[in-house]
Amino acid sequence: MTAVSSVQVLNPSGELLWKGEEADLAEFLVDQPAGNSALARLAGTASGACTRNEVTELADQLGFISRRGTPKGFLTVLPPGSLIDESLKSFNRAHLARLNANLVDFPLVFATDDGEMGQLVSAYEEQGRMFRFDDRDRSLRLSYAADPNLFAWMRHTRADPQRLPYTMVSPQPIFRRFQSGELSLDRARQYHVSDVHTLCSTMQATDVFRETVARAAEAMEFWFGSDYCQIVDTVMGTEFDQQHAYQALARAVSGLTIVRHLARRPRYYAIKGGLYVDAGFGNVMLFNFQLDDTNSDRFDVRLDDGGPIAVIHSTVASGVPKLLPITLGRGLADVGPRAVPPELARHQVVLVPVREHHHAAAERLAAVLRTSGLRVAVDAHLNKSLGHRLAALRTAWQPLFGVIGDREMAGEPVILDGPAAIDRPTLDEYLIRDLERLQRCAPTAESDWSDPPMRPWHRSRGGTS
Template sequence: MSAESQAEAESPSSEDEGAHKKHLRSTALHIPGRGRILLEGPLTPEAILRLREEGTLDAPWAEVLLRMVQPPAQSPLDAHEVRSLAERLGFLSQRSMAKGFTLTLPRGMQFEACLEAFNQRALDALEAEAYEVPDVYDPSVSAIAELTEHYERQGRVIHVNNGKSSARNAWRLSYAADPLLFAWLGGRKLLRGALPYTVYTHTRFLRSFQSGELNGLDKVRQFSFPELHTFLPQEAMAERYLWHTRQMAQAMEQLMGRGWVQRLEVSEELAAEHPTLLSALAEAVNVPTLVLTFDRMELYYRMKTMMVADAGYRALMLYNMQWDELNGARFGITLEDGTPVSILHASLAGGISRLLPCLLGQALMGKREQTLPVEYSRPHLTLYAVGGVTDAAAIARRSLGDAVHVTAVTPERLGKEISNLKQAWHPYFAVIGPGEAAGEPLRIQSTQSKDTVPAAQWLEQHAGRLALFRPTRELQRRQGLPFR
């Protein structure tokens, strides 16, 4: 799969609306501290390796870019390796499921809850309002039929047998929030003074990917993903797009550090209309930005942003933005004076379908410890009560307070319990015996080493991220499942 087709597959909404393919006009790579580098033709593995060898491009960034342009066969991991690990660790299961569908288990649900807590800060900054769209749409609405035409031609839309006499009139399972949300707003006049207006939907995507496209993790036939649609006047789009980029870049850095890159696809017409915008978007992030300028865009958007990280088997998009001036007019969504609104499509970080495979893939490649980061773990800390101690959790709270989620266990064989904890990729534990019960300082140990640190030092190191990812509800009550 080419870099372009990979990128299209990553987009929450990918409707090709033109019979003619877009043609690449220019390729530029903006590198922090190094400026803008114009390339001849598309970005190639050879160009990336040359820039890395020259010292122009740091190795972690080069690896993400390589994963974007290299064939999957040249990747260090296979998607099924990551999926198998996710299954072994108890995040999801394909056991007894139809091909391309997965069952999310309690550990996976808890992971999603932690990421939802993290995403809530972005929703607050955006002043987004939550909607819930149905899983079914009616293609007899002409604007919906036009929007979804390309997906229909590809056979990517799942039809529902609802008693209609023909496939043309059958209901469809929703592949994104766009058709129903836009149809509901169709014909309405939005108040300029109330804009921008951002709608948040945690959408369940149902897509008829073919067997050869499935990998059982991020390209499956059903997955959930947080989508955003901001409605605003056309003249406000450039400023809002830049502001939104800064917001998402900050979130991306909190999730992935600096191990990611930004990719922009833009029409040459839009680039000419806003001559300083591309440089501003590149400067808004602290990582390289790959800018691909085309003669035209094949889809409904004039520009697309993808913030991608390396999952080992390919580059995965965690955040996405699209500049849309078509669907407002198509659905008759206008300002009070009849001017069609513009729509900024975006996504927030998805858990099981996006962030988890990145974390697991990077761990399998040796870029991270083979443990789940503590902020996503339940419990944060496993307590082993020995020497007759019966109130280990209360003892731990003296040092850690209530911000740390703990589980107390009385082990039959301590070494075996710690080994099992490590195999399950749980990050930390503490042994609480009579000494700790009598007031000796509590010490925390990683499952990845024999070193221990005082509880106060451990809490100072992790408290910020524990708060950032603290869910409002607990969805995983125990370690493991109650069967063998």
């Protein structure tokens, strides 16, 4: 690991709060006001915890993913999990539109048969992180990111400076050979990611980097408010090592910014940053950014006048690989509610009729709500007690439910309850407040996202189940 020479902490106004050795950072963070779980996790004062294995097991139990029949480290994403991924695609449209991103699809295979590509992927090669082909195609690798094919495509090109910055997004499955002990829901050997790359002049690079962070911070705050932090690694002595640039990055986010000064480059970037949120088992980087001033020179990518180009690497939010394990982990560690966010849940609201004669009213209300685009279900387990049914919904991490009884049939407002209904709003109040959030995440794919009809079955010795 690259040694950290010093660390500074900036507030959201860009003001310096602390500077010192990395070993003393936790002690400083302990004295910060309570309320930021990511900082508490860094300081070692987090009140709850879970493990990655517990999160993966829960995702399997709740039917988001399955490990049944898959090679080790690979996951089958089931319809409720696919709904999360599709909802994030819809959510990310606004993010990508703000970046003016253009879609570029790269192959899932790249070649390592030249020196420049070998240098780019050397760390992954040395660590055995890539999947290789057999001897006949021994130079080929499955893509661990869009980067190799991006630079292979851009090699020996010149860019019109009048058209910069220019942003590309490349959604694709990627493959990484995590070791057995590393495997978890957020470290699967195949998962889907949307890599974002912005080409710009080196003069534009710090402004483009800051703008990229600001757009990600808007997305972060949609899901977690200000309960996150920014960590920036910067290489000392580069042209981008400027205090005013770090202050601008701090002003782009709501939480504290931790800047770690590195004595030498760990890889190809001059600055690397990330927005981190507490996932119960540790802080997870939901968004990452890199200011790459190396690879354009390595692959002979320049401006028309021969001037240098910088590449800003970043990502948008992903569902099953990131947001799902963060959500489940926060719930298990009591950092957040034990519920799937309504924006991502198969049923955003479940209506629960108290008795048989309330069922028709619940169905009528559900039909009205569906016209607004809500995913609504009516609980039909009327042979079980109301308490049993509500407990089952909580166990299933159902975010919101509303009981339909005599008072609701008589015209009183439906009160929403559940792990995501902390203030117990009426149904109308909730829709006024949050319908726009739900609509932003509405998937375009047509599906009811229902569970497959199969269940585990084992043949008995006598040949019957």
